[in-house]
Amino acid sequence: MFNKKTISLVLGSGGARGYAHIGVIEELLKHGYEIKSISGSSMGALIGALYACGKLDMFKEWVLRLDLLDVAKLIDFSFSGTGIIQGDKVFRVIEEILGDIMIEDLPIPFTAVATDFIKQKEVWIQKGKLIDAIRASIAIPTVFTPKKIGERYLIDGGVLNPLPIAPTVADDTESTIAVDLCANVSKEYELHIPKREREKESGMQEMFFEMTQKAQELFAKEKKSTFDEMGMFDIMGRTIDIMQNAVKECRMAGYSPDIIIGIPNDACGFYEFNRAYEMIELGRIIARERLQIKRD
Numbered sequence: 182m183f184n185k186k187t188i189s190l191v192l193g194s195g196g197a198r199g200y201a202h203i204g205v206i207e208e209l210l211k212h213g214y215e216i217k218s219i220s221g222s223s224m225g226a227l228i229g230a231l232y233a234c235g236k237l238d239m240f241k242e243w244v245l246r247l248d249l250l251d252v253a254k255l256i257d258f259s260f261s262g263t264g265i266i267q268g269d270k271v272f273r274v275i276e277e278i279l280g281d282i283m284i285e286d287l288p289i290p291f292t293a294v295a296t297d298f299i300k301q302k303e304v305w306i307q308k309g310k311l312i313d314a315i316r317a318s319i320a321i322p323t324v325f326t327p328k329k330i331g332e333r334y335l336i337d338g339g340v341l342n343p344l345p346i347a348p349t350v351a352d353d354t355e356s357t358i359a360v361d362l363c364a365n366v367s368k369e370y371e372l373h374i375p376k377r378e379r380e381k382e383s384g385m386q387e388m389f390f391e392m393t394q395k396a397q398e399l400f401a402k403e404k405k406s407t408f409d410e411m412g413m414f415d416i417m418g419r420t421i422d423i424m425q426n427a428v429k430e431c432r433m434a435g436y437s438p439d440i441i442i443g444i445p446n447d448a449c450g451f452y453e454f455n456r457a458y459e460m461i462e463l464g465r466i467i468a469r470e471r472l473q474i475k476r477d
Contacts, residue, residue: 188358189218189349191438192225194339195362196321196451197460199224201444203241204464205360206232212472214358218290220348222338225360226293226318227275230311233291236278243278244457276312284308292348293318294338298327303341305348306330324452346436356439360464364443370466372459442471 188209192202202225209216221229231237284291285308293306293314306314309330317328317335327334338345349357448463449456 186213187215187217187354188356189220189352189354190216190229191344191346191349191357191359192219192221192229193344193360193362194223194225194337195343195444195446196224197449197453197456198362198444198446198451199228200244200454200457200460201362201448201464201467202228202360203237204461204466205442205468206237207461208465208468208472209358212469216289217354218292218349218352220292220294220345221318222294222343222345223319223321224362225345226295226338227315230279230291230293230315233287233289234279234282234311235288236280239278240275241457241461243274247457272312272316275315279312279315282311284311284314287311290352292345294342294345294348295320295328295335296338296340298334298336300333301341303338304333304335307348346438350436358440358442359438360442360444360468362444363446364441366443366445368445370445370463372462372466374459374462440471442468 190206190209192199206216206228216232219229219233221227228237228240231240284293284306291307291311295304295306295314295317296302297304304317306317313328313330317330318338319325320327320336322336322340325337327336329335343363344359344361346357346359442464444460444464444467449460
């Protein structure tokens with residue numbers, strides 16, 4: 182019987198699949214787990230930070246009600262050459278949700294993992310402005326422009342540590358639960374997606390097709406049947422997944438969590454940020470299944 186209730190929660194990177202973290206957290210709380218610390222990379226850092234400051238429900242409501250016009254307004258293309266999207270618009274909204282809060286003022290310990298682009302080193306951000314830590318950890322290479330903090334240019338934490346267990350090793354908790362967004366899972370899950378959500382997904386892709394070729398490639402479906410059908414961002418997204426899987430396996434050899442909740446790496450494309458509803462539901466379903474197996 183697995184009844185350890187105080188946990189360290191590790192939230193991995195994986196692009197749009199990161200919405201699944203929301204469903205996982207909701208299911209953990211439903212089962213009576215108390216989250217005492219959080220470590221996250223990329224989308225894991227964003228979702229973890231939102232939970233740590235009590236704003237996850239607000240964020241969830243926001244992403245679920247976004248319509249086509251809202252999404253179009255959030256895209257600010259960068260002309261610097263260091264990333265396709267500047268990211269200022271979307272992070273202004275996230276900052277409005279979070280508020281002006283420092284990491285050291287959060288009610289639970291929080292670590293955002295980023296990568297020092299110049300020195301090629303993993304960086305644990307455990308103090309300073311929360312929004313800056315998130316912005317650095319989520320700076321997906323070539324998509325979001327890097328975040329400069331002090332003299333360091335920081336990019337996505339998933340580059341060097343896609344499942345950052347190490348920051349939680351010294352925690353005074355009963356167990357560690359890690360959410361892996363790049364799991365090699367063959368099982369298929371049936372999800373009931375309301376008609377309005379399916380229409381929203383379809384409409385968003387049509388809109389981006391009409392905007393620019395860059396935007397179409399960025400947000401279109403990545404599940405192409407042959408290599409010849411793939412675009413630049415299909416290849417880039419899959420390359421990131423391959424890289425993160427290899428790095429994750431090496432890291433896991435040193436630090437192993439008590440429970441791994443694995444989200445299939447083909448659940449959605451790395452850049453399909455229009456699929457929040459189904460990724461949240463998938464996270465909830467897989468967490469419920471995994472926790473039940475552990476209890477049995």
